[in-house]
Amino acid sequence: MGKKIAALLVALLLWAVLIAGCGQENSAPQGETLPHQAGPGGEVGGEVSAVEFNNIFGTYVGQADGNFIEIRADGGSFFPGAGQSMTFLVPDGLKGELAHFKKDDPVNFDCFKNKQQQWEINRLEKEGRVIGQDRGEIEKGDFTVKVSGGAIELGVWDKDMDLVKMLGGPLTERIEKLGPGADTFTGSYIKRQYYDGLELGFMSPADNGKTFLMDRIVISGGQYQTARGIKVGDGYERVLQTYVYAPPDNAVYDQKNHTYSFKDSSTKLINFEVKNGLVKSIALFIEHP
DSSP: OHHEEEEEHHHHHHHHHHHHHHHHTTTOOTTOOOOOBBBSSSTTTTTOOEEEEEOOOOOEEEEEESSSSEEETTTTTTTTTTTTTEEOOOOOHTTTTGGGOOOEEEEEEEEEOOOOEEEEEEEEEEOEEEEEEEEOOOOOSSSSSEETTTTEEEEEEEGSSSSHHHHHSEEEEEEEEGGGGGGGTTTOOOEEEEETTTEEEEEEEETSSSSEEEEEEEEESTTTTETOOOTOOOOOOHHHHHOOOOOOOOOOOOOTTEEEEESSSSSEEEEEEEETTTTEEEEEEOOOO
């Protein structure tokens, strides 16, 4: 009788151990799913790509061989090696598109580090036309601002523009004669006009003081646009898609908190002040010698 009881106790003990082992093997509470890994293509069980960059702007350099291309990412981006040429693996599905690219084409791309620790392209687009015009260098037509009644242009005399018709009267206006501390501009006149979301600046020679040349336009309101359609409140990506930005060599900066400056062949500039990824203000002005 004692032997039968002992055998029964051993059997019960073994059964308890087996039950405990099964509980540890799948310990996820009811209603939860045990975690799994997905590879870059989404397949379960693959290696997760922890290093991935999207919406990078750069310049196409050329093909390194049948499987790799070279791209120079725009300086200042968060992408490692920005500002210098880097090699990228091209998947078979994109190789047929390479015939449409030539050296120095502006491009936009996504990439990730694959299992072989190579940078691999998974999207590549050619940047060429934005809002109906070429994404080209700054020119004379870029120094205008679209307003509800037409367009105002930097470098034009006020007598040649009907600002009242286009903007109405200014909220405030002030005129100042520059004193001896203004060097070569001593005796000249400056005028400032302030509208809702807009500031206009003018200058008049010392022997004039009656007619003024517009040398400054500062936009702080979203109701005004540049010639290429950028306005306050737009994302910084729109600026980079619409204008060709060439940062100083080896410049490192935060793309989302930066002043993007564009200059023509003379003394005119456009500055886009970007804060937290959005255009906060736009300034068009003439650099006086």
